[in-house]
Structure formats: C-alpha cells, structure tokens
Amino acid sequence: MIYAKRRKRMSTQEHNAPIDLESGKYVKIWQGPQHPGITGNMALELVLNGDEVVDCKTHVGYLHRGFEKLMERRTFIQNFPIVCRIAVPEPTFNEYLYAAAVEELAGIESPQRAQWLRTLNLELMRLASYLMWLGGIGASFGQATIYQWTVTHRDYVLDLFEEMTGARVYHMYIVPGGVRAGLPEGFEDRARAVLDGVERLLNEIEKVLFKNVVFKARAKGLGIISKEMVDPYGIVGPNARAAGFTRDLRRDEPYLVYDQLDFDVVTGTESDAYARAKVRHQEMREGIRMMRQILEQMPTDGPFQAKMPNVLHWEVPAGETYVKAECTRGEYGYYLVTDGSQYLRRVHVRGPSYTHAIAVMEKLAVGTNIADIAGLMVSLHTYPPEIER
Amino acid sequence: MSLKDLISPFYVWQRAFEKPYTQKHPIQERPGAPRYRGFHVNVLEECVGCGTCETICQNHAIDMVQVEGLEPKPGDSGLRPKFDYGRCCWCALCVDICTTRSLRMSNHYAWITEDPTDFNFIAGADNMSWNGEEYGYRRDDDYHLLRGERVKMEMLAPEEGLKSFEEVMKGYTEEQAKDEADRCVECGLCVATCPAHMSIPDYIKTVREGDYEKGLRILYETNPFSSTCGRICTHRCEEVCPVGHQGEPLAIRWLKRAIVDRVPRERYREILGDEVVENGKQVAIVGAGPGGLSAAYYLRRQGYGVTVFEAQARAGGMLRYGVPSYRLPDNQLDKDIEYIRSLGVEVRFNTCIGREVQFAELIDDYDAVFMAIGLNVPSSLRVKGEDHPRVLSGLQVLDDVASDKNPGVGKNVAVIGGGNVAMDAARVSRRMGANVTVLYRRRIADMPADPEEIHESQAEGCTFVTQAIPVEIKDADNPDQVTIVWGEAEMVADEKGGRPRPVLQEDRMHEETYDCIISAIGQGGSLDFIPGDYRDQIEFKWGKFVPGDYQQTALQKLFVGGDIANNTADAISAIEDGHHAARGIHKFLTGELVA
C-alpha cells in the first residue's frame, strides 16, 4: 500500500526511546475535553515531536454519573429509564440488554411480537448511530457536507423513533417483559420511505466520500490494527471485522429474531481507518436489508408484553448473568448480579469503547500525525459515556 | 490516485437542484408525534390521588399535594401529583402505572424560563397551555404494569355446595395469597374507608413476605374478629381500591383470611403477647356480638374486668344467628370468640337486660357500660295479608338453621329483599332443596348484599326477579301455600344522590303462589328496656342511638355501638364501634375524657 509506506517514512521517533519532556524536543498538548476534534466529552493528552504524536493518554470521566451505583439503589423497573442514558447516541441497546438480562434472571419470556419489535428498534438505532458516525468521519477529514446530509437523515430516522416510541433520543421503549406499544398506523410505509432515502444517500456517499481522493489519501493506512492486536486488546465489532475477523454476535450467538433474518457479515482486510469506514458503510446496507425483511415478516398482532409481577415490589431471584448484543461498536454487554432482593447487587455495563478509546487509541495514536488524530479517533467509533458510565 | 477519484466528489453538485432539507419554521411546524411523551396532563376528576406515580418515580420528581377545592373522600385522597421538571425524565412510568389512567402526557415539549424554580406544576390543576391536548402518550391498552385480574379462589362447585352447609370459599393457598398480595400498590386509600381503619397495606405486605405472625399482630391492632371478617366482611375497602380501576380490586378480605388461616388458635396468645394486668375497674357490655366482644377485647387488654350480657345461648350475635355456616363456619367464629374469652372475659348467656338484669343495675354497678345490642326485630312488609302463616321472617329462618331446627320452607320459596339476610335465606332454602325466587324492588346492581353473595346465589340456582314490589299477600287455594301480588317498578333517580328508588307501576301487576314467603327487607332495634328516667338524657334518631365522640352518650357512663348506633349496620363497623368505645371508656375512666 502506497499510503501506508508513506506514513511509515514520515515517522521520526525512535519508538523505544524514553520521552524526556524537559528536553525541549517535545510539546504536550491536550485535545479535549473542550475541542471540536474530539468525540463527545473526553480528552487526549498528546505528546508531540514536531507534528507527530509520540505518546497518547486518554482521559475520561467527564461524563461519569455513577450509573452502576445509581442502579444498585433503584428497583428493577426504575432502572429501565436510566440505562438508556449510558450511551447517548445509541440508547436502545442498553434498554434491550438490561431487559434481556432481567428477564433471564426473573424467568420471564418476552412474546414473539416484542422480539420482532425489539429487533426493528435495534436495527433502526444502528442505522441512526451509523449515520451520525458517517457524518463524524466525513467531518473529521474535512468533508462537512457529509455531516449535513447524514445528520439530517438520522433525524428522519429519529422521526420514526418518535412515532414508534414517543421520543427522539431516549426512547425507553424496550422494557423488561416486552415493549411498550405496537407500531402506529402506517408506520411500515413511512419506515420504508426513510430507508429508501438512506439507501440513496449511501450511494451518494460512496461517490462523494469513499471515492474522494482526499479521504482516501488521509484515511488509508491510518491506524492499522494488526490481526495479532485484536485479541490482546479485546477489539470487537467493525474494528475487528475490518481486520478480517468474521465475528458478529448477531450471527454467532443469535438473539431476538436474527436467526430468522438473512444478512451477511461484512469484513475488510486492510484494517485501517478507510477499511473500517467501508465496513460500517456496508453494514448500513445490510441493516436496511434486514429492516425491510422485518417490516415484511413481523407479526402485526398478538401480545407484546409478558405477564409481569407487580413492578412496585418486584424481587428477582438471586443469580447472575451476562447478556450481550452486537451494537455498532461491537460486543455490548450487561452483567447483572441479583441477590433476591428488590435491588440489583451489581451491574456492570461492558461497552466496546472501553478498550477502543483507551488501550487501542493510545497505541494507534503513536506515530500518527496530529492532524489525523480526530480522524483516527472517529474511525475507532467510540462513545465516552459508555466507558465511564 | 486516479482521475476518477478526483472527480467523484463533485457528484455532490447534483443535490443543488433538490428541495432543501431545511425546515422553514421548525418551532411551529413540528408538533410532537401522537405518541410523544411530552408534558404531563392529569384528569383531576378521574385521579384518585393514590400516589402510585410518586412511588414509582425514580427521580423523586413527583410530590402529592393538596389542590384547592379537592377534599379527601372515600377512595380519593384529594391529593394530586405535582411535577418537578427539574427532575422528570419523561420516562412515563407514572403514566404506565397510573391506576385510574387519569395521568397522561401531551405532545407539547417547549418550556423555556429564566427562573429554575418555575418548573413545578400540578398537572391538570395549574393552567398550562397543554392541558386538554388531544395527542400525547397514553398507556397502550395491551400494556400493563399492574395486574387487573384477581387470583381466583377455589370454591365448592354450586351443585356440590347445595348438598351441605360446608364452607363454599376454600381460601387461598400460600402461593395464591402471595400472588394476590403482590397486586397491592400500597397507596393506603383503603384505610380511610375501612370502618375499623385497619392497616391494610401493612398486613398485605406481611402476606407477600410470608410473615403471618406479624400479619396477625397487625390485624389484632384494629380487629379481633379477623377470621370472621376475612370471610364475611362487607369489604368497603375493596370498593375504593385504586387497582380496581384496572379490573378487579385487591381481594383484601381474602388476604386477611389468608393470614388467619395460617396461624393456629393455640399460638395466638404467644404471638400477640396479650398480657392482662387487672386495673380493678369493671365494665359491663351488653350484647356478645362483634361490637360487644371487640370492646371486651380491647378493654380486657388494658386490664378492665369485663362482663358481657348476652340474651342468646351462644356468643356471636348476628354472626352466629344471621350468617349461615357455609359462609362462616362455626369453628372460625369460635376461633375469634374463644381467643377473646381466653383473656378472661366473662360472658353471661341467656341474660336479657330488662328481664334478668335491669338497666339501672348496670349503670349503678359498673364503672362504664357499653351497649351493642344490634338490630334483631325484622321490619315487616306492612302489606295486606302479611300475617299469613306461610310468611316467615328471614332472620327466623337463619336462626332456626343455626340452632339445628327445620324452618320448614317447603319446595317453592319466594324471598323478598336484596340484602345479605335475603341472600342467606335464599341459599339456605336452596340447601334444603327448595326452588327459590328472590323478589327485589330495585335492580341487582342496587342490592345491598355483597356482589359475591349475589353471584353465588345465582350460581346455586336462585332465580332473581327484580323491580318487583310486593303489594298484597293472599290465601292460596292450597292452605299450605300462599299467594303474593307484586307489581313491576320503574326506577327513578334520587334527587339528593342516594340510591335510585323504585316506583310502582299499577298497570303491571302479577300474582304468584309459593309454599312460603320469606321476608328479609331489613331489621330494626328494640330499646324498650331503657327506663324513662334515663331515656330523656339520651339522644335517638330513627330508632337508633346517636352517640357522640368515642361512642359516648350524654349519659356519661353509657357508650353505645354496633348496628343499633350506626347507619352502616355491618360487622366491621360494629367492631370499630367496640374498639372506639374501648378507647373512649379508657379515656373516660382515666379522666382524660370529659363529656
């Protein structure tokens, strides 16, 4: 790869040499938390040699609210509105995983129709999240037009959410036991129209972004994740798939109704920022394909909520479980421990950004040009709130 | 780098000719979706102020506050939710759990202010621009956080029940009781309506937790007839239970029974820890019914010497002689009564005031007297031919059955009335093999009898003829039979909001012949034993005592209660009267109460 070679040539830093900040050779700058080139509210402490990053430390915690603590003192139903706040642009996965984990421990089975509605909800969420991300990757490489388009189309998806769930951002639709309502009248047609619009947009973005010489020049060869890195760094999701691993929980350990849907697991080979973008771009098309199948096959009547105990004094038997799902960034998981009381003993939320934004980012940043840090960061697709919770 | 890559981005120009994405007037053009979870609305008239919304809110965003013009009344606390929009996260759990579905959301979402303390309002009461908005989040019909269906209780099949006087309702199993107790929202609205103000949510909680001993202690704080009330209480509490708005109310009565059924009588003393330390004062109680014995229990617990005078041969009053054993088995009534007596309450049977003992003696010999003599004189129809020998009184029939006598009702029976006595008389007659027709002046919905009793009577094959007014009773061709003339009735509304009243339609008369007619239209009391010098000091109305605070009469030593002194005439009211009089007597005798 010509791009990769060029990048290597640029590197002036002896990698094993100790960094002496007092030598005058280096400059330390903070990218974030108040910085336009950072995703969300977090910070990178960068040490530069010229314009090359020689050391990177990720700082998080600006969004720390102590969810796991708060959840330990809320009842099982009271937790359901709070979990979605853990990942702002992608709240639905939290709702689903929390509900699934509680259902498993409480021995409740959500009805078929609820499973379909949940799947639709999750896939819509994936689409909205990817659209936002696509805008981000465009903007961080100077293609602000993409951002204007995708955020608007994301808003059309949010309109669907508003209709379906009653809210734009925090849907609070998937509850332990099922979902809160069926689809409103005429939703299917409106959803298909939005999907058609997004599909057209994706075709345009293919031309405007992925074939764009500037994007190619900057993204190719940037932040290569080697195959050997994947497991020791716990890399999952599109970041791992771009490195050639066909790992996708939707196919490997099907949950909800994914075993009834026809879709391909998208992989890449180059494992650089470009490849990761390409994988996500392609996954959006797969998502649209899936949603069309869901809209086609979904049962339109029947219950969407299981029989529940009185949630005001709901005690879940003692136990523990780990439930996971494939979110846009990879394996998202909820680890729940109950002790038979009305409260959780412990909950741990496992977000993929935890490693992507810290261990992986800190490694990949080294040797990168400071101007590409924002692009690299976005290409790993990280959400700070799921790190610090 | 290829030329194609260089040109490709210019594809973006194609968009220049399209309609822009931009919304011209976003603020005006975009109301929330029909399902949008916007600002709260509350239908004040439907809301009962149960506060379940406050309980479930994880953000403590809801306060229950008083609203001008709303007073507490049975089934409505008069409080309404006030929202703090510095806390609310619009999760709508409050809407989902709202027992009456009065709480909803509008699709409005815009509220901007300079003062952070502004974001507080009482939904529905304060004048907000979104009040009455048509769109917004409502709980879906198929989505429930509360269960509207009651846990069914096993009962004797009607055909089985008819064969004997075996108890019909079998009681909840432990599992069922827990399941039913789980439906409670612990709002406590029922407590105000229960005449005895029992701590209902608290004892239901003990059922949920399986702690029946604690449950028994809670029951006995306000009601020493828990086994009885767990079976035959008129359960006004259930009428105001907010969960009832979702279907059926909590089976509060059955849950009370679930506690008592699981605690053996022998362990009562140990569990309740009742210790009697004599205080040397003596109280006379007239009537060993629920009122009298309830007073006896609470007085005895405080160390009073208690003597109960009972005209009949057995204790229990109307519970013994007026309630058949398939509803309240004798041993269950005995369970309650024996425990009270075991504390050292003396009962003198077959002792009638005015006959064996004089009223004046009681007043003179005892430090205080509590009188709960009940209503035991059946009201008569006062229609022509009423003194026909085949016209029986409902009370007499029940009394006979309770005393193992055969009332001789025959094969074809008409029961006149719609109260519990009428239902009992009908079901007793069914058990003696008769075909039973119930004649009632109003509609089934207006019957004062318990809905369960009505339902079970119907299930056991009693025929109901409603809006039928007896007009005359005549001799039948067969001297062992009797003919009744009745006319159809039209219902008219009562101007003052009472129950609707039937009006006879003279042009629609009917005649029917039966083996006997059981009249069960109500009872009155007899107060003739009170001598003249006392009676002027006591206040009466419609043939009943009118007690003051703490059930005290103007004759300071005399406290009264039960059916003869209240307008509800049921066991639970009598129990509370007894308890309340016990409080009053204690205060009176310790000098706290100055009448």
Add this chain to the structure above:
Amino acid sequence: MTTKDQSLGPLANDGLSPEERDLFSDARPVPYQPYPIEVVEKFVNWVRANSLFMLAFGTGCGAVELNPLMTARYDAYRFGFQPRPTPRQASVFMIGGYASVKTLKRIIRSYEQMQGPKFVVALGICPVNGGMYWDSYNTVNQFDLYIPVDLYITGCMPRPEVLLAGVLELKKKIKEGRADGHNRYIENLDWYKANQKRIIKNWDMPDYSW
C-alpha cells in the same frame, strides 16, 4: 449572594504553586458597563443578539441534539447562531445537561475565558434540580450555584426545535438588556468561587481564568 463590593483586593490564586502564580493574572474581572447613551447600548445589544457564537463543548448528553440543530434540517445559522471551536470566540455557553464535578471544572475555565458579555443556556432537567442524577455522587444538582444561568430549557433531552426557541428567547432577552448573567458572576465572584471550591477538591487553577 453577599457582596457587590469591587474594592476587594486581587485574587488569591491560592490553588497555584508560587512559581505558577507568577504565570497567571490575579486581577479581578470587571463587570460590563453599558454604553452611556441608551440608543448605542440598544444598538450594540441588537448586534450581539444577532451574532451569537456558541462554544462547541458538549458537556453532557444534551450535546446530541446540538448536531441536528446545527445541520441542514434545523439550520440555526440562519438565526445568527453558530458554534465556535474556542471560548475566546464564543459568547454563548450551552450547558448540555448534567455537569459532573470533573467537567464543571472545565466549564468554569472555559466560561471564564469567554469574552463578555456572555450568556449561559442550561439544557435539560439536570442543571435545574439534579434531574435523573439527583442522587449521584458526581453530578451537581443546581448548576446556578456555580455559574450564572440566563435561560433554562427543560426536557430530556430538549429537542432541536425548542433549542431554537431558546436561542430566540435568548436573543429577545439580550435585546432587552436583561441577560445579565455575566455581570452577576463578576459582581458575586467570591460567592461563586466559594461554591465552586467547595465541590472541586483539587483546585489547581487560577481563581479567574483570564
């Protein structure tokens, strides 16, 4: 709020080491003085209101609705409202919901660096009374104890439409000359500082970030 006395001495800067103290100004900020001629002040306010530059600092989840606000569909630019990457260029601070203690420290620094007169709009419920995180050990419950707020927009999250309405409301308030958060902060600086220092344990920055 206790004092409006401007005769107080220089700032203590006692969170800084002696060497660092030399590097930072200890001068007290001065309140904004309106132009003596009313018409001029009105005109200046009109200008200010129509070129609001928002600081691009997504302090909490509220930031997620700023993206649609700034893009094609809602297009806040046409109302004279746009984001700027640095506090030096910005006049409006949109507080995106809850503020953790760690972020609050950065908010204070960013806010103080902004050019006055400056305005603060608090989004969502959390700055009002703690919101969802009323019981969290790491988020403040009443934001106005630490930074003066000119406008509150309730919601979780407030939608772009109402954010836009908030911007218009802010413009109105500025035009009327009532958006005085900036001066409130300076006039009661000691009160605000005391509140800030009570919860920010590692106060290692100057008392006013010039």
Add this chain to the structure above:
Amino acid sequence: MSNDPKSIIEELSDHYQISEIKEQKADLLLLKIPKEDAVQFIRELRDGQNYTHLAFMTVIDYIESGIFTLTYMLHNYAAHHNIAVHVDIDREQTEMESIHELWVHAATYQRELREMYGIRFPGSPRLDDDFCLEGWDEIPPMRREFDTVSYSRERFFDREGRITTDPREHMKQIMYPIHTDND
C-alpha cells in the same frame, strides 16, 4: 482437547481447585477459583483452551461477608462460549495479581477497580492515575457502604420548596383524626 466447556472444566479440575460451578445458560458457565491460582488458571484458559477474549473484569461487593468477588468474563470465539471466573478476595486486604500482561485493556479495568473499590493490582500500568474521578477524598464510591444519596444531598443540595404528602396520612388527619388514638 475437547471444545465442550464441561469437559474442559473437568480436565482442569485435576490441577485447580474449582468450586461453585454453575451453568447459567448454554453459553455461560460460572465458576470460582482460589485467589492464588486465579491468574494461572486464566492464563491456562486463554492459552490452552482458546478463551482468548476478555470481555470485561469487574467486582461484586458482598459487604455482609466481607468479600469482594472479582469476575473475569472470558470468551471463546470458536465455541461461542463464556466462562465467568470468580475470585474471592478479602474486603480489607484488597490486593490481587494483575492480568495486564495477558490483556492490555485489563489495565484500564484494574485502574477503574482501584478507583471505584480501592482494590490494588500491583504492577498494573497507571494504576494510581485518576480514571473517572478527580480529587476524590472519600471512601471509593462504588463500595456498598458509600451512601451516594446523602453525599449528593450534602454537597449538591436539592432545590428547596418541595413538600409531599402521604395520601394515607392525609386522609387520616382530615377524615378520622380521633379514631387513631393509641389504646
């Protein structure tokens, strides 16, 4: 080497003292291992049994028994199977061997556990750097004895002016005040 998790555990039982084995579901097995053997056991699972992915590590606070139970969630991509390895450590002697050499991102988890629970992992990189908190001087906040409500109320204050009324008490006071006297 078999892929069946149960036989793997059986095989490993010869060398390790495995207890409290529970199959939560087809793809999740819970087990407990003594503190001394834990890291070696986890290494064995990673290198010998293909449990190459550390999903997360965390801790459960059993304050009543004075125990912190560490959970290492390992995943086998080939078998699509998870094993949760539990390790009990003393709540007072909170020290545990680090696994940052097995997985790079474990260091971050260990940093978090140090900050949130006060558990020390000697040798783990940047262990004492602030993670989420800054200038925290109380007991670690995720420990169960830490009361977040009172902490929040004391430092961040609820806005004043809110009063609520209990429906049951309210009705009692207005509808039947004298029926509530004590006996």
Add this chain to the structure above:
Amino acid sequence: MNSVDEILDFAIEREQAAADFYQDLAERASSAWMKDMLLSFSKEEMRHKGKLKSVKKGEKLLSSEQQVQDLKISDYLVDVEPAGDISLQDAMIVAMKREKAAYRLYSDLASKVDDPDVKDLFLGLAQEEAKHKLYFETQYDDQILRDN
C-alpha cells in the same frame, strides 16, 4: 273559602293540627326514643307551618310548577292505628299516609275551583304536601326497607 289568605289560614291550621297530633302521640309514647321521633315529626310540621306563614306574608312563593316524585310507597301499605305503643315503622306509615291525604285534599280542592290564582295556590299546597310525603317515603325507603 276562596280568598288566598283564607286558604292559607286553613292550610296553616291543618299543619298546626298535624303538629298537635304528633305531639299528642308523643306524649302517649311508651318509649323514649319513639317520643323523640314523634316530637321530631311534630317539629317538622311546625316547620311547614312556618313556611306557609312566610308565604302568607309574601316572603316566599309556592310553586305549582315543579313535579314532585311520588314513590307510591304508602299506597299499598296497610292502614295503621296510631296508638301509644306505636313502632317507628308504623309511625312513619302514619306520617306518609297523612301527607298523602293532605295532598289529595288540596288536589281535589284545586280541581273544584275555577279562579286560576286560587287553583294555583291549591296546587302549590298539594305539591308542598307531596314534598313532605316524599321526605317520609325516602326515609322509610332508607331506614325500614334497607334491604329491599
């Protein structure tokens, strides 16, 4: 008897007579509580009398328009002899029947006169009596026919 005042005087007298009737019965009553009851009936009649007096003074108007509900309870009850040991139920029957009789009387009188003013007055009085009867009928319905 054809002037308005005369008619009212007649009606007032009748109310007085009724009051006296209950007073007398109360004095003969064997139980204290029945005595109270009958005295309260007597008071009720005195209240009616008071009302008619104020009508006579022009302070109040009688309305012949309003239709008072007839529950017809007293129609098919047996006649009761007022005696000293009268029971509550019987006392109420007596009261109902007396009011009914008064109502009939005024209705009959109304049908026999031609002067519309006088006719109106009689009808108004009849309605008054109907109201009284309704009061007793309602009480009877609530107190005696509790379960019917």
